[in-house]
Amino acid sequence: xxxxxxxxxxxxxxxxxxxxxxxxxxxxxxxxxxxxxxxxxxxxxxxxxxxxxxxxxxxxxxxxxxxxxxxxxxxxxxxxxxxxxxxxxxxxxxxxxxxxxxxxxxxxxxxxxxxxxxxxxxxxxxxxxxxxxxxxxxxxxxxxxxxxxxxxxxxxxxxxxxxxxxxxxxxxxxxxxxxxxxxxxxxxxxxxxxxxxxxxxxxxxxxxxxxxxxxxxxxxxxxxxxxxxxxxxxxxxxxxxxxxxxxxxxxxxxxxxxxxxxxxxxxxxxxxxxxxxxxxxxxxxxxxxxxxxxxxxxxxxxxxxxxxxxxxxxxxxxxxxxx
Amino acid sequence: xxxxxxxxxxxxxxxxxxxxxxxxxxxxxxxxxxxxxxxxxxxxxxxxxxxxxxxxxxxxxxxxxxxxxxxxxxxxxx
Numbered sequence: 588x589x590x591x592x593x594x595x596x597x598x599x600x601x602x603x604x605x606x607x608x609x610x611x612x613x614x615x616x617x618x619x620x621x622x623x624x625x626x627x628x629x630x631x632x633x634x635x636x637x638x639x640x641x642x643x644x645x646x647x648x649x650x651x652x653x654x655x656x657x658x659x660x661x662x663x664x665x666x667x668x669x670x671x672x673x674x675x676x677x678x679x680x681x682x683x684x685x686x687x688x689x690x691x692x693x694x695x696x697x698x699x700x701x702x703x704x705x706x707x708x709x710x711x712x713x714x715x716x717x718x719x720x721x722x723x724x725x726x727x728x729x730x731x732x733x734x735x736x737x738x739x740x741x742x743x744x745x746x747x748x749x750x751x752x753x754x755x756x757x758x759x760x761x762x763x764x765x766x767x768x769x770x771x772x773x774x775x776x777x778x779x780x781x782x783x784x785x786x787x788x789x790x791x792x793x794x795x796x797x798x799x800x801x802x803x804x805x806x807x808x809x810x811x812x813x814x815x816x817x818x819x820x821x822x823x824x825x826x827x828x829x830x831x832x833x834x835x836x837x838x839x840x841x842x843x844x845x846x847x848x849x850x851x852x853x854x855x856x857x858x859x860x861x862x863x864x865x866x867x868x869x870x871x872x873x874x875x876x877x878x879x880x881x882x883x884x885x886x887x888x889x890x891x892x893x894x895x896x897x898x899x900x901x902x903x904x905x906x907x908x909x910x
Numbered sequence: 911x912x913x914x915x916x917x918x919x920x921x922x923x924x925x926x927x928x929x930x931x932x933x934x935x936x937x938x939x940x941x942x943x944x945x946x947x948x949x950x951x952x953x954x955x956x957x958x959x960x961x962x963x964x965x966x967x968x969x970x971x972x973x974x975x976x977x978x979x980x981x982x983x984x985x986x987x988x
Contacts, residue, residue, distance in 0.1 A: 597918060597956070645918035645951065645979065692917065692980035794921055797952040876919040877951055878976040 589656070589740035590703070592732050593687065594649040600731040601707055601738070602700075603639040606715035606724075610854045616834060617717040617725070617850050620698055620798060620873030623758055624662035626902060628702030630909045631659035631679040633746035638706030639716035641732070643699045645876070647690020648732065650701075652682045657704040657746035661757070663696030663874060678751040696759055696874040704746035708739040719851055756905055760871040763789060763880035766847075766864050769891050771836065773827065773859035781810040785845070785861065785883060792879045793844065798851040801872050802844050803881060809842035809861075820857065827859045835869050836860040847872060867894035912962045912986040913970075916977045920951030922958075924973040932973070934966040934984070946984050949977065964988045 602625065605618020619625035619642055626636040641648065647665045659679045660667050667674040668689050674680045682688055690699070709716050709727060718726025727736050774782065788806030795802040811824035819828040825842050832838065832848050838858040839845045847864050849872060864872065865886060875881065886894070916922065924932040924947050933946050940946070940960050947958045947969070964986035971983045 598952070645920075692915065693919065693978075694980075697919075794950050795953055876978070877921070878919070 589652070589654040590707070590738040591651040591653055592648060592734055592736040592738070593651055595732045595734055595736075596643050596646040596648040596690075598731050599641055599643045599648045600718035600720075601639050601709055601726045602642040602717045603715055604637040605717050605850060606713045609713060613854050614713065614722060614724070615719065615851050615854065617715065617719045619700060619717075620850055621662050621700065621870040623870045623898070623902070624698070624700045624873075625702065627677070627752055627757075627905055628659045628661040628700045629706070630906060631661070631677070631750050631752065632657045632702045632704040633743060634702060634704065634706050638702070638741075639709070640703065640707065641701040643690070643701065644697060645693055647699060648701075649687060649689045651687050652684055653737075654740060655681065655683045656740060657743070657748055658682050658688065659702045659750075661700045661702070661752075663699040664694040665696075665699040666691040666694065675751065677754075677757050679746065679748050681748045697876050698873050703740060705741035705743035708741045721851070750909055752905055752908070756901060756908075758870065758901065760874050760879075763882050764871055764875055765882050765884055766868045766871060767886045767891065767894060768837065768862045768864055768883045769886055769888060771860055771862040774861060776811050776814070776824070776859050777861060778810045778812055781807075781842075782861075785809065786885050790845070790881045790883070792875045792877050792881060794877050796875065796877055798849060800846045800848045800852055801875065802846045804844050806845075809839055811842060825859055826857050829855055829857045831855045832860060833863055835863040835866060837862055837864065849873070865891040865894055867891070867898040911967070912964055912988055913982045914946055914958065914960055914984045914986070916949060916958070916971070916979060916981045916983050918949060918951060918956065919978045920949040920956070920976075922971045922973070922975055922977045922983060923948040923950065923955075924969050932969070936966060936968050938966040940964050940966050940986055958983060960986065962986060962988070
């Protein structure tokens with residue numbers, strides 16, 4: 588064993604890039620909420636980008652290292668200490684056997700990713716070590732980490748301290764955060780005024796925001812176009828005959844508060860979805876604290892594809908920089 | 911004067927339920943581990959405990975107000 592958890596923080600879980608391929612069976616993809624931050628963190632410590640690290644939300648854990656390793660912390664600004672000594676974020680540093688990694692109060696963002704050379708080597712479930720507590724898959728016996736857990740680390744020979752990513756290449760949300768949305772299959776259910784209002788209003792992140800979904804409040808309620816209730820659909824105008832939900836899709840139960848479905852979301856149900864946050868912006872949601880302001884920006888498919896391309900290019904640039 | 915900080919962002923409550931009395935009033939003795947408030951986030955309520963002993967001076971953050979990590983919630987006289 589190589590990492591001993593002294594204090595788990597709030598809800599620190601083992602995450603890799605997830606387990607795609609089972610969503611049709613109701614098992615979500617899971618994986619890091621900010622995949623960009625985890626990928627870059629792994630690059631900094633010489634790991635494959637899909638190696639498992641720790642996702643710490645709002646609060647950092649305290650971890651005693653039983654083996655010397657190279658570590659990086661990316662994503663949220665959660666000041667880092669090794670035996671009390673401050674360390675740089677988005678930069679690899681050494682933690683020697685016997686030293687303790689700890690964190691101060693969160694300054695910005697929501698989720699910090701702790702990547703450790705060799706990666707965390709807990710058993711994979713359906714091809715991933717990502718923790719999905721509701722399904723008791725991955726992680727430590729299907730759950731988040733707890734005090735006194737001991738996590739095994741893999742072998743690494745190519746990690747070095749002092750690797751860093753330039754601040755211009757560290758991606759995080761602005762203020763207000765801007766999330767690009769592609770209107771979807773059920774867009775026609777909204778009146779034109781309601782559709783415009785969704786993009787005009789400023790929303791704030793509600794307290795009901797976690798790995799399954801992020802709820803937003805503060806905007807106007809949606810108005811629906813009149814219809815004859817379809818056979819099999821609920822009576823509320825926001826109901827549909829059950830359909831599939833995609834990663835990033837936005838459901839609005841009762842037309843009141845939009846919920847963006849994230850990595851651990853349900854795969855289908857009976858609410859209409861007005862569209863989806865584009866994949867290039869999903870990582871930004873993982874860094875939103877409650878009470879943060881958010882604006883949704885309408886894009887078309889070409890705009891969404893261009894954003895995806897841009898995000899891929901940024902990752903490629905970082906890959907080249909660090910190799 | 912000692913301060914109790916919020917360890918995480920969320921909504922702060924000075925009492926265990928809307929109808930209940932606040933956890934602490936000015937002048938109350940506080941021992942290490944005493945609950946002084948709750949933070950709600952991610953559908954969870956997290957108990958905020960004092961890490962220092964003293965006499966409760968008062969809440970700095972209002973009941974039901976949004977707070978960020980590191981914000982002062984309450985003060986104690988040592």
